[in-house]
Amino acid sequence: MKIIKDLILNQGTNLGNGILKVDSFINHQVDPRLMEQCGQEFARRFAPVKPSRVLTAEISGIAPALMTARALEIPVVFARKSKPITMPDQVYLTVAPSHTKGVLVELIVSPEYLGHGERVLIIDDFLASGATINGLVRLTQTAGATLVGIGALIEKEFEDGRKRLASLNIPIESLVCITSMENGQIIFKDD
Amino acid sequence: MKIIKDLILNQGTNLGNGILKVDSFINHQVDPRLMEQCGQEFARRFAPVKPSRVLTAEISGIAPALMTARALEIPVVFARKSKPITMPDQVYLTVAPSHTKGVLVELIVSPEYLGHGERVLIIDDFLASGATINGLVRLTQTAGATLVGIGALIEKEFEDGRKRLASLNIPIESLVCITSMENGQIIFKDD
Numbered sequence: 087m088k089i090i091k092d093l094i095l096n097q098g099t100n101l102g103n104g105i106l107k108v109d110s111f112i113n114h115q116v117d118p119r120l121m122e123q124c125g126q127e128f129a130r131r132f133a134p135v136k137p138s139r140v141l142t143a144e145i146s147g148i149a150p151a152l153m154t155a156r157a158l159e160i161p162v163v164f165a166r167k168s169k170p171i172t173m174p175d176q177v178y179l180t181v182a183p184s185h186t187k188g189v190l191v192e193l194i195v196s197p198e199y200l201g202h203g204e205r206v207l208i209i210d211d212f213l214a215s216g217a218t219i220n221g222l223v224r225l226t227q228t229a230g231a232t233l234v235g236i237g238a239l240i241e242k243e244f245e246d247g248r249k250r251l252a253s254l255n256i257p258i259e260s261l262v263c264i265t266s267m268e269n270g271q272i273i274f275k276d277d
Numbered sequence: 278m279k280i281i282k283d284l285i286l287n288q289g290t291n292l293g294n295g296i297l298k299v300d301s302f303i304n305h306q307v308d309p310r311l312m313e314q315c316g317q318e319f320a321r322r323f324a325p326v327k328p329s330r331v332l333t334a335e336i337s338g339i340a341p342a343l344m345t346a347r348a349l350e351i352p353v354v355f356a357r358k359s360k361p362i363t364m365p366d367q368v369y370l371t372v373a374p375s376h377t378k379g380v381l382v383e384l385i386v387s388p389e390y391l392g393h394g395e396r397v398l399i400i401d402d403f404l405a406s407g408a409t410i411n412g413l414v415r416l417t418q419t420a421g422a423t424l425v426g427i428g429a430l431i432e433k434e435f436e437d438g439r440k441r442l443a444s445l446n447i448p449i450e451s452l453v454c455i456t457s458m459e460n461g462q463i464i465f466k467d468d
Contacts, residue, residue, distance in 0.1 A: 105363065108363075109389070109390070110390065113361065114355065114357065114361075114363075114364070114389075115352050116352065116355070122347060145357075148339045148343075152309050152312065152340050152343060153309075156309035156312075160309075161308055162307050162309060163305060166305065168378075170305075172290075172305075173300065173305070187359075187361070196300065198305075198306075199300070199305060199306040
């Protein structure tokens with residue numbers, strides 16, 4: 087999507103080591119109209135695979151996942167990174183390395199909201215190494231649900247997440263794809 | 278709002294000690310259409326005070342805050358609970374006790390997205406003791422922005438948050454108000 091590409095070029099910052107700062111419109115401040123447009127675009131691309139539930143990881147996945155779920159008129163579930171006291175004792179839990187925090191984070195979903203028969207669309211802000219999304223894939227599989235698609239606002243192709251997810255054999259869509267962030271530059275796939 | 282009250286009665290669980298489980302539509306699984314309706318209702322109530330920015334706290338505040346910001350056509354900023362590497366070294370930081378986690382949590386906002394001249398509307402999922410919202414109030418004041426309103430999906434009146442915020446002398450709106458959760462019951466204000 088040209089609008090995200092332009093925002094990255096105008097407001098994004100290449101912090102080095104593959105870290106892209108997009109705090110002004112995705113990760114800290116959010117432009118709701120932009121998220122709505124992204125949600126509508128994901129809904130258009132994934133409607134053919136008939137998702138019944140959107141799954142994301144707190145925190146920055148919530149906005150695009152919510153707007154995608156709104157456009158598809160289905161519920162969204164956000165995996166928690168710590169278990170709230172409202173959650174039952176028996177949960178689905180997996181562990182994934184956090185790219186930007188340098189630590190392992192837990193991803194937890196209650197069996198109450200992810201179960202057999204659901205057709206799960208995973209939506210997140212970034213597809214980088216694929217570690218977080220792979221955690222969501224494992225939660226989906228453990229729940230006995232069917233994974234039907236994966237969508238990310240921004241893909242960093244050079245971190246190989248898409249390759250790691252290829253064996254799933256499901257549609258993977260990103261709204262912009264960055265092929266290189268070397269030497270302080272940001273190079274897009276369609277450049 | 279009758280729709281939230283009905284959802285609390287049909288799907289909510291009184292876990293005791295004032296803890297209300299609403300994981301099926303607010304805190305873990307989210308109904309996007311409901312959040313959109315809540316956002317539109319907050320926008321209707323707060324449009325007269327002309328907010329320029331919605332401020333919330335990750336995690337469960339993001340969905341209602343995003344939809345409120347969408348309806349008002351303004352950006353939303355979510356205070357982070359840990360400092361991402363994309364954030365500058367100088368930030369606004371305050372500490373608030375977490376009602377449901379029993380620990381102190383940090384609330385962090387970058388000066389890049391909250392500054393002088395902004396008219397801040399705080400939106401969160403719960404108004405209980407007011408501790409988290411008071412943290413957001415302090416961040417707003419530290420940033421030199423003007424606080425123009427506070428909105429919460431669900432108010433637990435018996436935890437006195439509204440009383441603690443009264444001296445701010447700004448509109449405080451909740452979409453449903455619970456006056457008692459004693460003896461396993463859930464009593465609403467307009468019952």
